[in-house]
Amino acid sequence: MRQENFFDIELFDLSVGYKQQRGVPVEVLNRLNFSAAHGEMVALIGSNGTGKSTLLRTIAGFQPWLAGDVRVGGKSIRSMGIKEMAQIISFVSTENIRVPNMTVFDLVAYGRFPYTNWMGSLTEDDRAVINSAIGMVGIKKLAHRSVLHISDGERQRAMIARALAQDTPVIILDEPTAYLDVSNKYEIFHLLQVMAADRNKTIILSTHDLNIAFREVDKLWMITENFSSQGAPEDAALKGWLDQLFQNEHIGFDTVEGGFFFKKKFRAKVKVIGDGVSMMWTLKALNRKGYQIVIEAEPDFTVHVKDNLWEYSSGLDNKKFENIYQLISFLDKQFGYNL
Amino acid sequence: MITRNNRGSYFSRFFILGSVFILFFIADLLLGSIIIPAGQVVSSLFSSAGAGETFHIIIMDFRLPKALTAVLTGAALSLSGLQMQTVFRNPLAGPYVLGISAGASLGVALFVMGFSTILSTAFISTSGSWSMALVAWAGSFLVLMLVLYVSVRVKDIMTILILGILFTSAVTAIVSILQYFSNESLLKAFIIWTMGSLGSVTWSQLAVLIPAVIAGIFLAFIKIKDLNAFLLGENYARSLGVSVISSRMIIFLSTSLLAGTITAFCGPIGFIGIAVPHICRVLFKTADHLVLVPAVLLTGGIVMLFSDIVSQLPGYQATLPVNSVTALIGIPIIIWMIVKNKKFVSVQ
Numbered sequence: 001m002r003q004e005n006f007f008d009i010e011l012f013d014l015s016v017g018y019k020q021q022r023g024v025p026v027e028v029l030n031r032l033n034f035s036a037a038h039g040e041m042v043a044l045i046g047s048n049g050t051g052k053s054t055l056l057r058t059i060a061g062f063q064p065w066l067a068g069d070v071r072v073g074g075k076s077i078r079s080m081g082i083k084e085m086a087q088i089i090s091f092v093s094t095e096n097i098r099v100p101n102m103t104v105f106d107l108v109a110y111g112r113f114p115y116t117n118w119m120g121s122l123t124e125d126d127r128a129v130i131n132s133a134i135g136m137v138g139i140k141k142l143a144h145r146s147v148l149h150i151s152d153g154e155r156q157r158a159m160i161a162r163a164l165a166q167d168t169p170v171i172i173l174d175e176p177t178a179y180l181d182v183s184n185k186y187e188i189f190h191l192l193q194v195m196a197a198d199r200n201k202t203i204i205l206s207t208h209d210l211n212i213a214f215r216e217v218d219k220l221w222m223i224t225e226n227f228s229s230q231g232a233p234e235d236a237a238l239k240g241w242l243d244q245l246f247q248n249e250h251i252g253f254d255t256v257e258g259g260f261f262f263k264k265k266f267r268a269k270v271k272v273i274g275d276g277v278s279m280m281w282t283l284k285a286l287n288r289k290g291y292q293i294v295i296e297a298e299p300d301f302t303v304h305v306k307d308n309l310w311e312y313s314s315g316l317d318n319k320k321f322e323n324i325y326q327l328i329s330f331l332d333k334q335f336g337y338n339l
Numbered sequence: 340m341i342t343r344n345n346r347g348s349y350f351s352r353f354f355i356l357g358s359v360f361i362l363f364f365i366a367d368l369l370l371g372s373i374i375i376p377a378g379q380v381v382s383s384l385f386s387s388a389g390a391g392e393t394f395h396i397i398i399m400d401f402r403l404p405k406a407l408t409a410v411l412t413g414a415a416l417s418l419s420g421l422q423m424q425t426v427f428r429n430p431l432a433g434p435y436v437l438g439i440s441a442g443a444s445l446g447v448a449l450f451v452m453g454f455s456t457i458l459s460t461a462f463i464s465t466s467g468s469w470s471m472a473l474v475a476w477a478g479s480f481l482v483l484m485l486v487l488y489v490s491v492r493v494k495d496i497m498t499i500l501i502l503g504i505l506f507t508s509a510v511t512a513i514v515s516i517l518q519y520f521s522n523e524s525l526l527k528a529f530i531i532w533t534m535g536s537l538g539s540v541t542w543s544q545l546a547v548l549i550p551a552v553i554a555g556i557f558l559a560f561i562k563i564k565d566l567n568a569f570l571l572g573e574n575y576a577r578s579l580g581v582s583v584i585s586s587r588m589i590i591f592l593s594t595s596l597l598a599g600t601i602t603a604f605c606g607p608i609g610f611i612g613i614a615v616p617h618i619c620r621v622l623f624k625t626a627d628h629l630v631l632v633p634a635v636l637l638t639g640g641i642v643m644l645f646s647d648i649v650s651q652l653p654g655y656q657a658t659l660p661v662n663s664v665t666a667l668i669g670i671p672i673i674i675w676m677i678v679k680n681k682k683f684v685s686v687q
Contacts (some may be wrong), residue, residue: 062574086580099570102626113568113579119629120564166579 006038006200007073007088007169009059015067016058025066028054032068034221034230036204038169041196044206044214046223047245052206053094053174055223059171059204060091072170085130086114090163092173098148099156104158105143108134111165133164137191152183160191171195173205177212185209189216210242266292267335274305282310285324287333301334303327349630352623356637363644367406370653375402401538406644408540408548412605413615413643415552415597417635418559420612421619422594425566425628426587427490429498430676434598435611437486438480439508440609443602444533446478447471449515451529452521472547475603480504480595487591532606537647537661540604551600558593558633562586566628608662610669611646612646615639617676642668 011034011255017027028051036042044052058065058276061077070077072088080088090111097107098196111133112126122130134143147158156176176192177185189212196218198205205222207213213220214233221230222241229241236242242253270291272283282305283293301314310321312330321327368380373384375394383398423432423439434440450471485506485577490499510597518526531539540548559566565586568576575639577583601608646668650659 057574060578062577082577082582083580086578089578091574091578093574095572095574097575098572099626101620101624102570106626110568110571110575110579113564116564118561118564120567140652 001019006040007202009034009036009170009202009204010071010074011035011059012069012071014058014070015066016054016063017066018054019066027066027225030067032223032228034228036202036219036221038202039196039200041193041203041216042219042221043203043217044204044221044223045208045210045213049242050223050225052223056091056172056174056204058208061085061088061292062091083114086168088168089170089172090166090168092156092159092163092176094174094178097159100148102147103144104139104147104150104154105130105134105157106163108146108165111162111167114166126287129167130161130165133161134158136164137161138187144195152179153188155182155183156188157191160188164195169200170202171204173203175206175208177209178296185212186216189213190333192279193217210245264290266290268292268300269294269297271295271299271302272305273302278307279305282324282327285328286331287319289328291331291335301331317322349625353633353637356622356634356641358397360637360641360644362640363648364406366409367409367648368402369645370648371397371402371651372654372656373652379387389423397678399605400542404540404542405538405647407545408537408605409643409647410640411548412537412608413422413611413639413641413646414602414636415555415601416608416612416641417615417639417642418556418632419594419597420614421616421628421631421635422559422566422590422615423612425569426590427486427499428570428572429499430617431613431673433610434479434594434602435607435609435612436500437503438482438510439594439598440602440607441510442478442480442482443475443599444478444607445482445513445604446474446476446599447532448517448529449478450474451532452517452525466682469547471603472551472600476595476599479599479602480591483591483595487587534627537605537643538658542578544604548600548604551596555593555596555600556636558589558596562590562593563628563632566632567626568592570626606662608665610673611639611642611665614669615642617672618642 011032014030014032014034015027017025017029019025028269032055035041044055046052054063057063057067058076059070061080061082072080077085077089083196084297099107108120108130109126110168112122112130113120116126131143134140137160139150139154139157139161142154147155151157151300156179160173160176163173173194173240177188180188189209192203192205195201195215214237217233220233220236221229222228222236222245226244229236231239231241240253245253267290271285272279272286274282282303286303287294301312304311304313308322310324310327312319312321312327319330321330365377365380369375369377375397379394380398383395384403386395402591419439420433423434423437424430426432427437481610486499486503489502514529518529521529565581567578568579568581569587571579573583576586598612615635615638616631619631619638622638623634625631643665646661650661650664652658
């Protein structure tokens with residue numbers, strides 16, 4: 001790609017929403033002050049219905065905002081023409097493109113649209129850009145396959161390749177990893193991370209894959225019903241913002257492990273004795289099943305972890321197991337299934 | 340944008356289509372209730388008045404304008420169908436099902452029968468082809484704007500189609516009321532018009548038809564790139580730098596010109612507009628409008644010439660209403676299409 005200009009994005013006291021034909025405008029989000037520097041990948045997170053898509057559509061110039069300003073490269077997008085914007089911001093939506101007789105190459109070639117003549121003829125240069133975009137997302141073999149006959153993951157890659165072919169310094173993606181399997185999710189995130197870092201693009205995406213986003217992005221833009229904030233994922237973890245992301249008391253963010261968990265009531269207290277990797281996985285299993293790991297307090301039962309042997313003891317009761325599954329199955333019977 | 344790496348195969352397909360087109364055009368001149376020898380056809384076309392005076396009149400005043408009208412009708416309706424299918428991202432869209440032809444009918448009905456109470460019959464018959472075309476354009480554009488208004492709010496394909504049917508029914512109801520109050524001679528004129536006819540178009544009407552259709556085709560050609568963008572939907576079109584509203588307006592203007600003009604002079608002719616674009620997509624295996632626009636023009640012309648030949652029942656005195664023939668040709672194609680892709684539930 002030849003794009004040489006770098007564009008930062010700044011939102012100043014931005015209020016987004018819809019203007020109704022009658023009555024007051026509906027404000028979806030208000031007074032947002034977010035920024036994204038070039039070379040950064042930013043994840044916009046927030047639970048369903050908080051207005052992530054509306055915000056992205058606003059930054060992409062699809063809908064007017066109510067107050068404040070959106071600046072790209074220091075210039076308000078309000079003052080940009082539609083053709084100028086097409087060379088600065090590219091957008092990948094959640095919309096599923098299913099056009100008969102259109103190949104992956106054709107789809108990616110749409111990225112060259114702002115640069116071609118009235119007939120849309122592709123120059124050799126355009127073809128080179130398209131082919132390199134297809135190569136970058138790893139779908140070279142599919143180039144001449146119909147867009148109707150590729151998987152969701154492949155289509156998402158094709159859409160990202162289309163955005164790359166558009167050769168814009170800013171790429172906005174609305175939930176690019178929805179409907180993908182885990183390995184595809186990771187690969188898409190990684191691909192975008194490389195695009196941001198190596199090509200100095202500013203990438204903003206919304207996502208619900210918090211655990212992946214947490215490990216891959218440079219910055220989080222968080223919106224909840226009550227507040228909005230931005231920062232490195234680690235800042236968000238330290239300051240406890242992530243705990244507030246869900247208006248749900250059962251979901252918490254483990255600030256040590258760096259992941260989300262479902263808060264359960266404890267079934268029983270357990271003391272675990274042992275070391276090494278076996279010990280670590282045993283703790284994870286017990287944690288998953290809702291047993292409280294205690295160190296000092298009086299436990300309900302004890303588990304000794306030895307080499308490939310798990311020994312349960314509670315009072316006079318004593319049992320040995322060959323693997324974690326057997327241990328857990330036994331505990332389930334002892335302490336019941338109800339959480 | 341679109342590949343165009345198989346330029347060669349497109350040219351060969353266009354060559355074949357072009358040949359078929361010429362063949363059908365000649366056949367349409369030759370065949371009719373009386374069969375005219377080919378030699379006579381040629382001499383009639385290129386001499387002012389030959390030995391066979393009658394043949395000359397039949398060819399020059401009836402068959403040639405009729406064949407030209409057939410070509411224009413097929414081309415115009417097919418192109419407007421293609422544009423509607425692309426803009427609404429709906430494989431079942433077309434001037435007839437969306438009620439655009441009905442809108443043109445309403446204009447014509449109001450003009451022919453409604454104004455008869457205000458204006459004299461003589462005025463209506465002499466006021467010329469332009470007024471007829473104007474009211475049809477106005478009617479079709481009005482319905483298009485209504486369809487657009489609804490489709491912005493309702494994304495569901497079926498709802499839009501049902502609304503098209505409702506528009507058509509409403510127009511039919513208004514027309515029925517007009518018919519009830521109009522006098523016999525106007526009523527008859529209107530009824531014959533609704534049956535659809537290519538044969539009633541005169542040279543003086545062609546003087547309106549030809550420039551209007553050419554203007555419509557010209558508008559479609561300058562919007563070829565935008566039509567391609569609309570395949571991805573409004574949002575993507577905009578993010579690629581298309582001014583969606585103005586671009587869509589020009590496309591609708593083209594559609595109204597094409598479908599409105601044809602409906603004004605030939606009556607409502609259905610199903611060509613839906614069917615021909617699909618035939619072309621199968622023939623050319625492309626979604627690129629740079630190929631599809633000329634392809635539907637040619638194919639539409641061929642299909643309409645064929646319909647005209649069939650409706651003339653060569654050798655017999657009787658003729659069939661041409662819109663019955665187009666329905667019988669178009670509907671099986673549409674049914675095949677629905678069965679083939681079982682799921683087009685929504686525009687998204």
